[in-house]
Amino acid sequence: MGNEKIKYKGTEIIENLDQLIQKDYFHFELRGLTKSTRDIVNEVVQGILNRVGANPLTSFHLFSGLMEALLNAVKANTRFVIFQDELLNKLTSQGQTPEEEAEELLDIILETEPLRDAMQRYIVPDKIKKVVQKILTLSDKKRSKKHNLSIDEKEFLTIVREKVKKYDLKISMKIEIRPTSVYIRIRNDSPIMGMDLNRIRKSRERHAELAKQGNSAEFFRPDFLDEKESAGFGIAMIDEGFYNLGLDPLECFDIQTSKKTTTVYLNYPLEALQKMEF
Numbered sequence: 001m002g003n004e005k006i007k008y009k010g011t012e013i014i015e016n017l018d019q020l021i022q023k024d025y026f027h028f029e030l031r032g033l034t035k036s037t038r039d040i041v042n043e044v045v046q047g048i049l050n051r052v053g054a055n056p057l058t059s060f061h062l063f064s065g066l067m068e069a070l071l072n073a074v075k076a077n078t079r080f081v082i083f084q085d086e087l088l089n090k091l092t093s094q095g096q097t098p099e100e101e102a103e104e105l106l107d108i109i110l111e112t113e114p115l116r117d118a119m120q121r122y123i124v125p126d127k128i129k130k131v132v133q134k135i136l137t138l139s140d141k142k143r144s145k146k147h148n149l150s151i152d153e154k155e156f157l158t159i160v161r162e163k164v165k166k167y168d169l170k171i172s173m174k175i176e177i178r179p180t181s182v183y184i185r186i187r188n189d190s191p192i193m194g195m196d197l198n199r200i201r202k203s204r205e206r207h208a209e210l211a212k213q214g215n216s217a218e219f220f221r222p223d224f225l226d227e228k229e230s231a232g233f234g235i236a237m238i239d240e241g242f243y244n245l246g247l248d249p250l251e252c253f254d255i256q257t258s259k260k261t262t263t264v265y266l267n268y269p270l271e272a273l274q275k276m277e278f
């Protein structure tokens, strides 16, 4: 009975919240991170944290960490769509390569790490970042219904939606209430590319050094900033949340990536969540 699978969509989750949060295992499928999705995730997570007797202060660290990780997944998937699309455009633009062949070529490039990394440099990351930001802002605007999008903006979003559909990239989030921890696994359908993973590891280690000296927040000082180009703030904020909970993020938070997916593991021991003093 307790293990019975129930499927809910969007606001159905909120309508059935009381009954839902009695479960120990949750599996979400997300396409984006609009305001309403954030609200739903917030309600469920708050429900779970209340159930396990978490201190509201610790809940804050868990929730903001979770949002950073989800936002990274959303951004990475969107970026990957734009990246593949730009690449496909480049491959077909001279009119020499028929579409089908270009798609095959694209597959080969994505499968071959050095090629993929070279392409990442070739297709200006800054341009992609800007496009991704525009997509996220416009999607939020559209959902909030307070703003009217222009015809151009609507058309832009429609084209993006078609592309996202074509590549069918998903985000899955699993949350488990375990006997001694709340365990979260987030997986998205795009890899961490190039040297980014190494940079992230190095940057996390540097943060850990500072934490050892009792000074983890030092990591966010401006003089550290320029060293962190693409091992940015998001992951450091998740780490900082763990430090604030008196936990070692290098033990509780792991990132793995393969050719096609990135997976983030977050583990919050109940003992730390229930702690009342810091």
Ligand SMILES: Nc1ncnc2c1ncn2[C@@H]1O[C@H](COP(=O)(O)OP(=O)(O)OP(=O)(O)O)[C@@H](O)[C@H]1O
Pocket: 072, 073, 075, 076, 077, 188, 190, 191, 192, 193, 196, 200, 230, 231, 232, 233, 234, 235, 236, 262, 263, 264
């Ligand atoms: N889930 C993920 N899938 C793929 N790549 C990821 C994922 N999470 C992080 N990355 C990569 O790691 C980099 C560092 O992430 P972080 O959140 O620390 O930086 P950021 O400052 O938030 O930058 P960004 O806006 O690119 O997320 C990202 O720029 C991205 O390239």
Ligand SMILES: [Mg+2]
Pocket: 068, 071, 072, 232, 233, 234, 235
């Ligand atoms: Mg980020």
